[in-house]
Amino acid sequence: MLNTTRGILDMNSFDAQALGDADSPLLKKRQKNAGAASVLFYEKPIEMVSASGCWMVDAAGTKYLDFYNNVPSVGHCHPHVVKAITDQLSLVNSHSRYLNELTETYVEKLKATFPNELDNVVMTCSGSEANDLAMRIATHNTKAEGFIVTESAYHGNTEFVTKVSPSAFKSGKHPDHVVAIPAPSRRVYGDDVATGFAEQIRLAIHKLQGRGYDIAAFICDSIFSSDGIFSDPEGFLKPAISAVHDAGGLYIADEVQPGFGRTGDCFWGFQRHNVVPDIVTMGKPMGNGYPVAGMAVRSDLLNSFCNNVGYFNTFGGTPVAAAAALSVLEVIEKEDLQHNAQKVGTYLKEKLISLQETDERIGDVRGAGLFIGLDLCYPESQEANGVLASQVINGLRDENILIGAAGPYGHTLKIRPPLCLSISEADLFGDAISRVLSKLK
């Protein structure tokens, strides 16, 4: 049975309890152990036993090219990261109420990637924790409770953050203090996305005020991953952020998805829009799989919050978390991965645009660096075709390529391989999707 979450994170997710392949003893164990929380990819789930670079290997020895997982961003099991974690694990792995050099070295290196305004960093375990804290800092400082998000946004899994994550709702409506606006798609806003999107922000502020809420923050992922990946034109966010600031709200840049060089042009997604966030949150690829996340924030905002409530995170900013995160920055630098994301991403996007020219079912190809969205549509109407997306995802699985979909209709292929993807691996993908689409004609 398809998992029925409205958002498209789950287009290819299945409740383990309802899966067909019940002969698998491992699947049976999983069903028994995790129950209703056991959502898995593919109707016949895959058991992964090893991984390296852009490749994962299942229990039968089949190799899969990974175009889905954005956590192992510098490559699965990168030896430099493994060594950094291992070395520090044997030394000391305690909390941040003792000093340790590694954490400060890391935070200084991280801060150097941000605008000067963002002068404090708080480390957490997950992007959810980072967004939860960021939202608390926003409500505390603005004395307001309203939030604006995009319609299929996902920002995390805590109670507070789920309320601003429409894609996690299976039923029910938004709480009163949250207004969701359409994602910045040209389909919705036409060519002048910037003006239309800013206008929607102003309408949302007005709607919140009508319900008795001032705006605390607009929280957005600057590449709108779960909305369907909307990257261009660069700079379109700028008038929207001005509208937020004019109304006294903060701009929280959720960089959990586009951060750490993935967009190629810049290290952070928001930099493509030439805006300065009040708070930046980051997670997933930060430790290449080690649970580390964080928040960069203006010190005045953090100060005011900490005067009121203590914040401590047991596993946040430990020496091992810092070692993992530092090694990731080092690999990005040493292997020039941001540049590689730009180079291979541009190559891949061009290849997919060529494919689009010969196949009317590809409605659009867009993105930046190695974060590309490809819309699958009905040829005549150009309406979203989530069923075709699902068929392509499964067809690509038969070609040993892992991929998922995004957007409110599940029709956007979410193309986000590790940043170390090579040109020949990009070709493998391009050729495979071409074959899969041919077969589906």
Next chain:
Amino acid sequence: MLNTTRGILDMNSFDAQALGDADSPLLKKRQKNAGAASVLFYEKPIEMVSASGCWMVDAAGTKYLDFYNNVPSVGHCHPHVVKAITDQLSLVNSHSRYLNELTETYVEKLKATFPNELDNVVMTCSGSEANDLAMRIATHNTKAEGFIVTESAYHGNTEFVTKVSPSAFKSGKHPDHVVAIPAPSRRVYGDDVATGFAEQIRLAIHKLQGRGYDIAAFICDSIFSSDGIFSDPEGFLKPAISAVHDAGGLYIADEVQPGFGRTGDCFWGFQRHNVVPDIVTMGKPMGNGYPVAGMAVRSDLLNSFCNNVGYFNTFGGTPVAAAAALSVLEVIEKEDLQHNAQKVGTYLKEKLISLQETDERIGDVRGAGLFIGLDLCYPESQEANGVLASQVINGLRDENILIGAAGPYGHTLKIRPPLCLSISEADLFGDAISRVLSKLK
């Protein structure tokens, strides 16, 4: 400047921005990097560079006996845990939407420690995430929003969980949907703690109802760590839990502190009270420092929740998290650490009780296994003496022993060394505290 959090987690915590030792370049970096969130232990913070067993070593080579940190519960940098994490890190470290044997092996081993009713496990990164999820499941299933906690409880750092963590508030009052009751101290309830505590629960339910809230859950740490450590008599929680269930509420056992064998008598703290929780949350020692936490829950409760909202945790239940957590269970078993906690804990408690007999400033010694509370009081009045506790903490630091305090007045020494503590290390502590108290006469 002393950190002013009301709760006592912070009795020995200092805002880094206000610390005196400003000659330290590392401290300066920390102040600049983490700003107001930079709370550190000791007025002159320690830089830790290595650790092993019950010992930590600072940058100057000074060795400290660790009686504070309950995360590295099987001993700092335990080689079996380090090896398990390292081995898996090199293989694959992806999310739980692919199957992996290690996670199911772990969850089965973990479930075997619980009552049969708790048949599902969801893995998270932190105890805060586990409690946040548990509370959501409680409100969803009971269709109620009220929570009962103890007066100096701490359950985590998200927005939702902070509201039930009075010890994290620096100012302000409880939100309307939360009622805090006095911790189960004999000072408050006399000898019949069980009856008095259950009566307080009933009053709290009544108070919630008066404010328009039914009870969703009573959430408690069964050894009441941040309230001041209240362990006895065994079984005193039973009537309180019955009162909660009678009113339609759930009992969430927060085992982040007492779990994994620390109390010696049982593997879980709630087992000392012969009660069956509806949900159990766990964290800190679960991965001996690797960020892994989780929740055991009745499948009917999880089912109903998941029908409504999706829950996914990127770093929860990865193969590396499972490897870390499994290796911890293996070490506890192989080194018989629960039994060691009981044996050495009993020895240490007796030693401290002997000291109490010669020193009227020790008001009480209580606890189970290697979780012991020692109250420091004014000799005549037997009133709480937080200042003396602070002096003892700093005196013990001069003896190269790390320790902290708990309880609403900060006068309870929180004694919780790694579970591998030896008799001779217990003696080191007993002798040192005796010397420190002598000097403070």
